[in-house]
Amino acid sequence: MQRELQVRDCSGCLILPGLIQAHVHLCQTLFRGLADDLPLEEWLARRIWPLEAAHTEESLYWSAMLGAAELVLGGTTAILDMETLHHTGAAFAALERIGIRATSGKCLMDAHPEGAALELAESTDTALAEAESLAGRWHGAAGGRLRYCFAPRFAPACSGPLLRAASDLAERCDAQLHTHAAETIVERETVLRTTGTSEIAYLESVGIAGPRAVLAHCVWTDAHEVTRLAAQRTNVVHCPSSNLKLGSGVARIPEMLDAGCRVALGADGAPCNNRLDVFSEMRLAALIQKPRLGADALPAGRVLELATLGGAHALGLADELGAIAVGKRADLVVLDLGAPHLAPNGGDPVSHVVYAAQPSDVRDVFVDGRAVVLGRELLTAPLEEIAREAGRCAVELRRRAGIG
C-alpha cells in the first residue's frame, strides 16, 4: 500500500537522521534520582538489584513507557535496550505503543553476583528458555520495528555455558548480543581472577564478539584488546555520563576509533545519568577526551557519526539506518533552530547539534516514515497518563524494595 504524501514546512529547521542510543535500561527509568553519588558495585547492590527485583509487570510497563517517551521526544529514534529478568514482554508492549525503533532483551543471569537480591538469578535453562520464547514473540514484531536481543548481564553474573548458549541463540535467530564489558577496574579484575583471562578475550572465547556483539562501556581495555575488538568488528557502546557518574573512568574512544573499532553511544539507565538524552551524551563524548588528548580530539562531526552510523552498526541495521539516503529507512529528526542557544545561524550546523542543541529543540520525530512526535507533542500516548502511572508505580516499587 502506498503511503499518502505528506508535506511539512521545515524552514528554520535542521533534518537529521534519527539518533540512536545503543545501550539503555528502560526498566530502570523509575529509579531516577534514587541512586546518586554511589560507585557501581554499591549502586548495584544497594539500589539497582533490589529495585529491579521489586518490579511487577505493571511497574515495568510504565517504566518503559516513561523512558521511551523521554527518548523519542528528545530525538532518539532507535535503541538497544536491556531489561531485567522478568516482565520483558511488558517492555516490548510499551515499545510497541510508543513507536520508537527498539531492540530489547531480557537480562540473562544464572550466577548470583555479590549483593544481588536472591530473586535476581535463574537457572541457565530457565533463562535461556524464556529468552528463546521472547525472541519468538518479539523478534521482527511491529513490522520489523521491534527486534529481540540476547542480553547476558555481564560476565561476573553469567556462567560460561549461558554466555555460549546466548551467542548460539543470537546466531540462530539472526539477533544481536547485548552485554556490559570492562565497565570498572573491579569487574576487570573479577573476570581475570575467576576465568584466568582478560575480559574481552574471555567474552570472545564464549562467542561474545563480532558484528552481532554489543559491549557497553569498555572503559578498562588495553591496546591488545582494542585491536581484537576492531579486528572482530565487535560493537563498543560509549556511555560517557554513566562512566563519569559511577566513577568508572573515561573510555579511550579516540584510540578505539583510530584502531578501527565500531563505536556507538548510549545514556545507560536513568539512575546513572540521570537523563536519557542523546545530546548530552554527544556533547560529553566530545568534551571528556580533550583534556587528555587536546582540544581537537573527537571533533563534532566524528561524534555525530557515533550517534548515527555507529548506533546503526550496533543494532545490526547499518544497511537500513544511520543516514538520510535512498534505500535507508525514514527515521528522521526535525531540529528547530529557533531557540537562542542555537543562534546565530551561520556557523557549522554539526557544531550546533553536538555542542549546543538540547532535547527541547526536537520538533518532529519520524520512525519508518511514521510521525511519532509532531510539534514537540508525543502522538502515540498521553504524557499526563505516563507521568501519573509512572509516579504511582514508583511509589509502590520503592515501598516493595524498602528504598526511599
Next chain:
Amino acid sequence: MQRELQVRDCSGCLILPGLIQAHVHLCQTLFRGLADDLPLEEWLARRIWPLEAAHTEESLYWSAMLGAAELVLGGTTAILDMETLHHTGAAFAALERIGIRATSGKCLMDAHPEGAALELAESTDTALAEAESLAGRWHGAAGGRLRYCFAPRFAPACSGPLLRAASDLAERCDAQLHTHAAETIVERETVLRTTGTSEIAYLESVGIAGPRAVLAHCVWTDAHEVTRLAAQRTNVVHCPSSNLKLGSGVARIPEMLDAGCRVALGADGAPCNNRLDVFSEMRLAALIQKPRLGADALPAGRVLELATLGGAHALGLADELGAIAVGKRADLVVLDLGAPHLAPNGGDPVSHVVYAAQPSDVRDVFVDGRAVVLGRELLTAPLEEIAREAGRCAVELRRRAGIG
C-alpha cells in the same frame, strides 16, 4: 512604594533561588559555533581576538541581548560578565533591557598578547580612564541590579601597573575584580617566565586577591596556591565545559572546597561551551570529578551551593543573593517538574535539579521580585527580533573579521 501582591500557582513545580553564573562573556555570544575543537591559544589568536576586534556598538548590543536572553530563559538570574575592550556601554544597555542581574566590565588589556589583533590593546591610562567612566555610569544602575566590575583580561595581557590600578579602583568603587587565572599550563608557564613567580602569587602581589577578586578557571594551581586562595577568601569560578572543550584540564574543585575556597560556576563564552546553560555546568561539575575521586565526590547538594551561594559570594552579594530567605532579594526560578526526564517524583529533588533538569524546564524567572520570564516567555524583549538582529550582526561581524 509597595508592590502589588501577586499570587501564582506553582503546583508541580520546584522553586529555586536564582541560579548564578560568575564567569561569562556576552560579547562572544555571536561567535557560537565558529571556534570549535581548538586549544585555548589558537582559539584566541585565530578566532576570538579577530572577532572581538571586529565588534561594533550594534553587534555588541545584539550579542549581549542574545546571551542574556538565553541565560535568563534558562534560569540564570545573575551573572558576572567580562566584555571586550570597546562598546561595553552597549552590553550594559542590553543587560538593563533584558532584566537579568549583572555585574559587567570592560576588558582591560595594555599588553599585546601573541597573535592578538592589533586593535586589542590600549594604553594603560586609556583603559583605566574608560573603566572608571563606565563604573561611574553603570555601577549601581537600574536600582542596583547592574554593577560594574574591573576586568583585566589575564596576567599575560596586562602590565603590573594596570593590574594594581584595577585593584585600587575596585577598592575605591566598592566593586568586584574579574579576571582569568591559571586556565592552561601555557598560561601558568608564561606568567612564571615573565614575572618569576607563580600566577596566583603574582596576582596577589598586585592586589588581585581577597573577597573582591574573582578568578575564572584556576585549573593549574598547586596545593600551596589553593591554601592561599582559601586564606584570602578569593573567589574561584569553575567553568567545567570550557575547561574540557579547550582541553585546559579538570580543576581540583573538591580539593579547593576541602581547603575552604569559595567556588562559583560559569559557562564562560558561547564559543567555548557552546551553551550558556547553568544546568549543564552543574551536572558536568559533579560528573567530571568522580573518575578521579570516586562516585561520591562533589555530590549534587554541594554543586547546587556553587551555583547559588558560591555565585553570590563571587558577585560580592552574599548578603542579598544565593538563597530563599527573609532579607534576601527575590531572585527566583520556578522549575516545572512535568517533563518525562524529571519523572518520577519522589527521589531527591536536588538530584533532579543537578543531574536531570534542563533549561526547558524553567517556567518562570523573577529578578528582584520582577517577572522576567513567565510561562517560558521572555517578557522584556521579543525573541524573534533578538534572533533576527543577532543573525544579521553575526554575518556582518564574520565578514569584517574575515572568518567563516
